[in-house]
Amino acid sequence: MENSIRVHSIFATNQGEGAWIGQAAAFIRLQGCSVGCAWCDTDYDSGETLEVGEIIARACAIVCPGAIAVVTGGEPTEQRLEPLVEELHRAGFRAHIETSGIRHVTAAFDWITVSPKRSFDRTEQRFGNELKLVAAYPPDNIDCLAAHAAPFLELPFEYFWISPLEHPKGVFNTAICQELTQREPRWRLAIQAHKYWNIP
Numbered sequence: 001m002e003n004s005i006r007v008h009s010i011f012a013t014n015q016g017e018g019a020w021i022g023q024a025a026a027f028i029r030l031q032g033c034s035v036g037c038a039w040c041d042t043d044y045d046s047g048e049t050l051e052v053g054e055i056i057a058r059a060c061a062i063v064c065p066g067a068i069a070v071v072t073g074g075e076p077t078e079q080r081l082e083p084l085v086e087e088l089h090r091a092g093f094r095a096h097i098e099t100s101g102i103r104h105v106t107a108a109f110d111w112i113t114v115s116p117k118r119s120f121d122r123t124e125q126r127f128g129n130e131l132k133l134v135a136a137y138p139p140d141n142i143d144c145l146a147a148h149a150a151p152f153l154e155l156p157f158e159y160f161w162i163s164p165l166e167h168p169k170g171v172f173n174t175a176i177c178q179e180l181t182q183r184e185p186r187w188r189l190a191i192q193a194h195k196y197w198n199i200p
Contacts, residue, residue: 003083006031007055008047008074012062015070016194018113018130019159020096024067026059027200028084033074035100035117037136044074056087068111069093077103077125085109101125115163120151130159132190135177136167142179153186161190 008029015023033044050058059069069088071081077099085107088095096111101123105112112128133149153160162180164172174189181187194200 002080003052004049005052005055005079005081005084006047007050008044010055010058010062011200013194013200014197015068016192016197016199017163017190018132018161020068020111021191021193024063025096026063026067026069026093028055028059028069028071030071030073030076030079032078034078035075035102037117052083052087055084056091059088059093060091065092067093068096070096070098071109072098075100075102077105081107099125114157116152119148123152127156129157130161131155131157132161132163133187134163134165135173135180136165140173140176142176142183145176146180146183149180149184149187153184160186160188162187163190163192 008031010026010028013025013027015021015025031044031047071084076097085095094110096113097105097109098113098115099105100117101114102118103124105125113130113132114125114128115132115134116123131152133152135145149162162177164174164177166172177189181189
């Protein structure tokens, strides 16, 4: 149906990353992802198909007015999001999206976070509010990481984050990310604070 969306989960939390860190949020995590990150361990095929009105009702039931609504995935741009964004705005939410950038964002989101998981050439969404790059190309070589990251700095984003990769589990390549920020101060060291807070 035109106004239905495949949803993995809807939950209340606080934004754990980026410029909105700490802000109360309803996360609307969608099904489906064709990006195929090697480090991803989430089953984005599970969930249910919901009408937009039901998504809004669930979001309103778990957060107070003034919270943000973060539409993420999986890869959210694999679905038509215009009706969802319109209803989020009507319900009083700021609508944020977190995308890998493999497709253009066409809906009128208030905040666009692009987290490229492919090469610069395969990143289609080349503008937004913040860009968060995962240090995974490869994670143990600062020169290769710096070369991979450099083209993204030419794009019109306000914030540029470099995010340490956890691989293997419990082992973060934070030192290489910190070294990149020393080489190029436009990069800011990112954190996933929700993991430290032990919240979703």
